[in-house]
Amino acid sequence: MSAITPSPVTLGLGGRLGASKSLLWGGGLTLIWILLALTAPLVAPYDPTAQDLTATLRPPSLTHPLGTDNFGRDVLSRIIWGTRLDLAMGLLALVTPFVAGCLIGLISGYFGGIVDILLMRLLDVTMSFPFFVLVIAIISVLGPGLASFFIAVALVAWVSYARLVRSRVLVLKHADFVLAARSLGYGHLRVMLRHILPNAVLPAIVFAMSDVVITILLGSSLSYLGMGVQPPTPEWGVMIAEGQNFLATAWWICFFPGLAIVFVALGFSLLADGLAERFGTVE
Amino acid sequence: MDRFRFVLYRPLQLVPVLFGISLVSFVLVQSIPGDPVRILLGVRGTAEVIAKVRAQYGLDEPVLVQYFYFLKNLAEGEFGRSIIYKTPVLSLISTRIAPTLFLLCYGVLMAVTIAVPLAVTASINRGRWLDALVRSYSTAGLGLPAFWLGIVLIIVFSLRLGWFPVSGYGRGFFEHLHHLFLPAFTIALALSPVLIRNLRASLLVELEADHITAARSRGLPERRIFFRHVFRNSLIPTITLLGVNIGWLIGGTVVVEQVFSVPGLGSLMVGSIFARDYLVVQAVTLIFACGVILTNFLVDVVSVALDPRIVL
Numbered sequence: 001m002s003a004i005t006p007s008p009v010t011l012g013l014g015g016r017l018g019a020s021k022s023l024l025w026g027g028g029l030t031l032i033w034i035l036l037a038l039t040a041p042l043v044a045p046y047d048p049t050a051q052d053l054t055a056t057l058r059p060p061s062l063t064h065p066l067g068t069d070n071f072g073r074d075v076l077s078r079i080i081w082g083t084r085l086d087l088a089m090g091l092l093a094l095v096t097p098f099v100a101g102c103l104i105g106l107i108s109g110y111f112g113g114i115v116d117i118l119l120m121r122l123l124d125v126t127m128s129f130p131f132f133v134l135v136i137a138i139i140s141v142l143g144p145g146l147a148s149f150f151i152a153v154a155l156v157a158w159v160s161y162a163r164l165v166r167s168r169v170l171v172l173k174h175a176d177f178v179l180a181a182r183s184l185g186y187g188h189l190r191v192m193l194r195h196i197l198p199n200a201v202l203p204a205i206v207f208a209m210s211d212v213v214i215t216i217l218l219g220s221s222l223s224y225l226g227m228g229v230q231p232p233t234p235e236w237g238v239m240i241a242e243g244q245n246f247l248a249t250a251w252w253i254c255f256f257p258g259l260a261i262v263f264v265a266l267g268f269s270l271l272a273d274g275l276a277e278r279f280g281t282v283e
Numbered sequence: 284m285d286r287f288r289f290v291l292y293r294p295l296q297l298v299p300v301l302f303g304i305s306l307v308s309f310v311l312v313q314s315i316p317g318d319p320v321r322i323l324l325g326v327r328g329t330a331e332v333i334a335k336v337r338a339q340y341g342l343d344e345p346v347l348v349q350y351f352y353f354l355k356n357l358a359e360g361e362f363g364r365s366i367i368y369k370t371p372v373l374s375l376i377s378t379r380i381a382p383t384l385f386l387l388c389y390g391v392l393m394a395v396t397i398a399v400p401l402a403v404t405a406s407i408n409r410g411r412w413l414d415a416l417v418r419s420y421s422t423a424g425l426g427l428p429a430f431w432l433g434i435v436l437i438i439v440f441s442l443r444l445g446w447f448p449v450s451g452y453g454r455g456f457f458e459h460l461h462h463l464f465l466p467a468f469t470i471a472l473a474l475s476p477v478l479i480r481n482l483r484a485s486l487l488v489e490l491e492a493d494h495i496t497a498a499r500s501r502g503l504p505e506r507r508i509f510f511r512h513v514f515r516n517s518l519i520p521t522i523t524l525l526g527v528n529i530g531w532l533i534g535g536t537v538v539v540e541q542v543f544s545v546p547g548l549g550s551l552m553v554g555s556i557f558a559r560d561y562l563v564v565q566a567v568t569l570i571f572a573c574g575v576i577l578t579n580f581l582v583d584v585v586s587v588a589l590d591p592r593i594v595l
Contacts, residue, residue: 133571
């Protein structure tokens with residue numbers, strides 16, 4: 001028990017070496033997945049939607065490394081093609097909420113007053129709903145599909161960014177360099193976008209990395225439930241839903257797509273940890 | 284008892300949020316394309332019933348007035364009728380809420396049982412291989428999809444080993460415990476990484492606090508320092524964390540209920556979405572939001588009760 005030695009207060013791995021390690025592993029893993037998504041047509045051994053009814057429910061073997069599903073489709077090829085959709089869901093869906101959230105946080109924090117009060121009440125209300133429940137409620141109105149998913153995420157996910165940016169802006173707007181810029185006669189818009197935003201956006205970027213994990217999980221869960229990407233499109237959640245009927249005989253249909261989700265998520269989680277430690281924005 | 288005064292005025296502060304929640308649920312159903320009466324009643328519906336629904340929801344009035352009708356109905360506990368189940372939505376919810384609450388509590392208890400010993404082990408052995416092991420679990424576990432985890436547990440524990448049923452809720456407390464073991468374990472495995480990360484972080488901060496150094500310099504045994512001084516002070520952040528994560532947890536429960544066919548609010552909501560039973564979707568969404576608010580309120584009360592330094 002004597003191992004508890006006092007050391008400087010750090011919440012992360014401790015020290016710069018550790019920080020760069022998560023960053024390196026996370027970055028590497030993420031890069032591999034992105035490359036896989038880009039080169040899917042070259043890398044995938046089979047056509048992801050080609051059925052082969054003479055080779056259904058085959059266990060993993062040399063010809064089909066991760067086995068085949070009930071239509072004889074190659075599971076490995078479907079996972080590789082699914083990378084495109086799942087990464088796109090995680091990354092593209094966050095563009096709108098990221099931009100909107102940052103701008104709302106900027107405006108709310110900078111101007112304060114009635115604008116701030118109204119926007120923050122809207123934020124409180126949105127945050128009172130469980131994230132997932134609100135997203136599926138919105139999708140129930142819009143109908144299932146990828147477009148509904150993007151809209152629903154945009155409507156719900158902006159709150160975290162708005163909160164992060166706003167709390168930075170509240171501090172920054174009284175900073176000397178901002179007052180200097182104002183006294184030089186620069187307009188509000190220029191001060192907000194050129195002087196405050198670049199200094200306030202970092203925590204939002206770090207959070208976006210872990211939000212990618214949340215959004216990929218959300219997207220694949222929705223597809224699993226039948227509210228997102230529709231079959232026969234190769235997407236990991238869809239594959240898991242389709243394989244669930246064959247659990248007793250063909251576990252590989254469900255198992256490997258889930259593993260893919262875990263490893264994509266791991267890449268972005270490590271990236272988020274690494275960035276948070278590197279820039280000292282550990283919450 | 285001044286510290287507990289917030290118990291009286293906090294509900295008043297929540298009134299605007301509650302209004303907002305009702306407004307969002309109202310707008311949700313308003314934005315459904317098509318004739319609301321047809322949607323709310325399904326394909327069938329006699330002229331008499333249609334007239335009654337129009338009057339009840341004020342559907343011929345301007346939107347703002349319709350919202351007041353909606354609030355009035357809510358205040359009277361009138362959530363409308365389900366098209367599919369042909370019963371009042373409120374009674375439908377009251378039969379479905381118990382499995383969900385059971386599952387949530389079961390899952391949280393299990394998650395705490397997993398997370399606390401692991402976080403303690405990691406923080407005591409900071410920087411050594413045990414710490415590294417726990418940390419890799421808590422990082423890799425962040426991306427565990429609950430629905431997939433549930434399926435893997437079904438393959439191993441239901442289909443291969445036959446220890447637990449594949450689905451359902453059972454009758455009586457002990458059958459519930461047995462039937463909901465795998466769903467609760469799924470929730471626990473998905474929730475514990477978040478708990479471990481934060482509990483470990485707060486244990487490490489606590490280990491470096493001045494009163495710990497003081498306790499060490501008085502020659503108290505490390506074990507006693509850890510449990511009497513460090514651990515107790517790290518419990519409050521963990522409880523707060525459960526409050527922060529309740530929304531996320533409810534979302535997970537919706538999916539897990541679907542995987543294991545648990546007859547709770549989550550599977551009711553998912554089923555109603557596919558059946559276009561909008562009043563049920565609306566009511567469940569409202570109930571879940573109120574659950575989040577209530578939980579956060581209770582977390583505040585508990586942390587004030589546990590720590591005399593907290594003033595809200």
